[in-house]
Amino acid sequence: MTDTAPAWGQAAFRAQVQAAIDTFLEEGAARLAPLGDDAGRLLAEARAAVSGGKRFRAAFCYWGFHAVVGPTYDASDEDALVRACASLELLHASALVHDDYMDASDTRRGRPSTHRGFADEHRADGWRGDPEQYGASAAILLGDLLLSWSDELLRRCGLPLERVAAALDVFDRCRSEVIAGQFLDVSVQARGVADVDTAMTVLRYKSAKYSIERPLHIGATLAGGSAEQLRQLSAFGLPLGEAFQLRDDLLGVFGDPSATGKPAGDDLVEGKRTVLVALALDGASAVDAARLDAALGTPLNVEDVVELRRIIDASGAHQQVEQVIGELAGKATDALARADLDDRARGVLLELATAATVRVV
Numbered sequence: 001m002t003d004t005a006p007a008w009g010q011a012a013f014r015a016q017v018q019a020a021i022d023t024f025l026e027e028g029a030a031r032l033a034p035l036g037d038d039a040g041r042l043l044a045e046a047r048a049a050v051s052g053g054k055r056f057r058a059a060f061c062y063w064g065f066h067a068v069v070g071p072t073y074d075a076s077d078e079d080a081l082v083r084a085c086a087s088l089e090l091l092h093a094s095a096l097v098h099d100d101y102m103d104a105s106d107t108r109r110g111r112p113s114t115h116r117g118f119a120d121e122h123r124a125d126g127w128r129g130d131p132e133q134y135g136a137s138a139a140i141l142l143g144d145l146l147l148s149w150s151d152e153l154l155r156r157c158g159l160p161l162e163r164v165a166a167a168l169d170v171f172d173r174c175r176s177e178v179i180a181g182q183f184l185d186v187s188v189q190a191r192g193v194a195d196v197d198t199a200m201t202v203l204r205y206k207s208a209k210y211s212i213e214r215p216l217h218i219g220a221t222l223a224g225g226s227a228e229q230l231r232q233l234s235a236f237g238l239p240l241g242e243a244f245q246l247r248d249d250l251l252g253v254f255g256d257p258s259a260t261g262k263p264a265g266d267d268l269v270e271g272k273r274t275v276l277v278a279l280a281l282d283g284a285s286a287v288d289a290a291r292l293d294a295a296l297g298t299p300l301n302v303e304d305v306v307e308l309r310r311i312i313d314a315s316g317a318h319q320q321v322e323q324v325i326g327e328l329a330g331k332a333t334d335a336l337a338r339a340d341l342d343d344r345a346r347g348v349l350l351e352l353a354t355a356a357t358v359r360v361v
Helices: 010-035 037-049 056-069 075-102 114-125 131-155 161-191 196-222 227-254 275-283 286-295 302-315 317-338 343-357
Strands: none
Touching (some): 010 131, 056 196, 056 343, 075 114, 075 131, 075 196, 196 227, 227 275, 227 302, 227 317, 227 343, 286 302, 302 317, 317 343
């Protein structure tokens, strides 16, 4: 045992998580090697899908653990803990691969999205059948594989089995929530109507809970946290997760493509009925609201995006969302200050809260 808190640096932690994922994928590659070159192509795309990113989910899991266990912990468990945290990044990668296909997104982090990349390969090689259907099939299968692997990595992380079993129960709920939330989102887009309350429900279940609250819960459960400690982490993590996704929604409309890796106004092109859009439709003039509503989900050039941004700004929605982000972040940090958790972890969680809500990517 040691009474020294773990050293913390976000870049170093991201490297640890990536190393754990890379090692796990190498094991997967060895098992799939008998399937030949096609399995190798799928593995190559899996590596791309899990490379880079902010690793917020892994970090919140890690500090959810340390918030409960405090400065005295078994340092020999550190590698196992990082593997457990990395499982959330495989879940996230699975969701992104599926999400890109459902949203018909062309890019992810500055490279072709999975379904587009495989469709392009099919087309370039002159294979039979529909390239787009091939790409869709590849994306569905890769997302499913990453989802399966997320469970496997947590289950085999190396921490005590009774703690892992309890964490898997939380992980099960997390996956059910994000999948059901995604279906709610798909249904909302299909109807072409979403009020602010509905948009907030989508945001909460599709993103907010699985991005921050559930990772905190999984980490705390791995540390043997009590129901009260999980409740306190929810009081911090849920409003913070909502603020995190609201920031993401702003970036989806106003973000710089060179930073986000997505085209300008990508959420508008995809027709996403976010809280930002719902507020804009409520606050805009009848003419502007009709223009915005009709443009959602259609091909947009740069001038179109500029005009829709103007409408959203003029409606007051941009300012409203910024205000709500601030209020939610304040609610989260107030809850964190009151929580009966380790002070060192509290300080790092506060840093992570700032990083999650004040960002350009």
